[in-house]
Amino acid sequence: MDLTPKTLPGRFITLEPIAETHREDLRRAATIDREIFAFMPVNIADEFDLWFDKSLKAGPSAGQMVFVVCWNETGAPVGSSRYLNISTNEPRLEIGYTWYAPAFHGTAVNPEAKLLLMSYAFETLGCVRVELKTDALNLRSRAAMEKLGAKYEGTLRCHQLTQGGRIRDSAYYSVLDSEWPNVKRGLRARIDAFSGAEA
Numbered sequence: 001m002d003l004t005p006k007t008l009p010g011r012f013i014t015l016e017p018i019a020e021t022h023r024e025d026l027r028r029a030a031t032i033d034r035e036i037f038a039f040m041p042v043n044i045a046d047e048f049d050l051w052f053d054k055s056l057k058a059g060p061s062a063g064q065m066v067f068v069v070c071w072n073e074t075g076a077p078v079g080s081s082r083y084l085n086i087s088t089n090e091p092r093l094e095i096g097y098t099w100y101a102p103a104f105h106g107t108a109v110n111p112e113a114k115l116l117l118m119s120y121a122f123e124t125l126g127c128v129r130v131e132l133k134t135d136a137l138n139l140r141s142r143a144a145m146e147k148l149g150a151k152y153e154g155t156l157r158c159h160q161l162t163q164g165g166r167i168r169d170s171a172y173y174s175v176l177d178s179e180w181p182n183v184k185r186g187l188r189a190r191i192d193a194f195s196g197a198e199a
Helices: 020-030 048-057 109-124 139-148 180-192
Strands: 013-017 065-071 077-087 092-100 129-135 151-161 167-176
Touching: 013 109, 020 048, 020 077, 065 109, 077 109, 092 109, 109 129, 109 139, 109 180, 129 139, 139 167, 139 180, 167 180
Parallel strands: 092 129
Antiparallel strands: 013 065, 065 077, 077 092, 129 167, 151 167
16 A cells, blocks of 8 residues: 555645645635534644644654645635545555535535545555544534445444543444445536536
């Protein structure tokens, strides 16, 4: 499994390995609305530099690959996502820590980000499984996972500490390599529906 950071180009977005040159533009995207981080362990808008510095160091040796989501029309960063919990034995990984500036919710950004990340995971890295998880209370995120075709596997109770000291239950989803062709077709159809449309 070659975990050398790669740029993943798409029709509407490009996923770029995080770099220092992204810091200020990504800060602007992150601080538009702090509520987009309500279900994350930390509020990135409030602790941006700490999050960014840790993300710069979170490479393959730490079982992660961090990407900045750039909108192709302007080249500007609009969010971030990453591979984490990478296991080279099975092989498998998780896609998570995903966020986008509010203007890009409900656009082609999320389906194309998932298409790019999953295509690379299954077709280049040779994964047999891609995992996703979210706060069990995050209905928006759970609906997005189900819409892309991920299967709900169960909920881990009292699983992770969140902002304010609440211990969340985590809902787990996955896509297997045998399911990937159907999931890929569904994502492509959703992206095609945005062709010729603005964000």
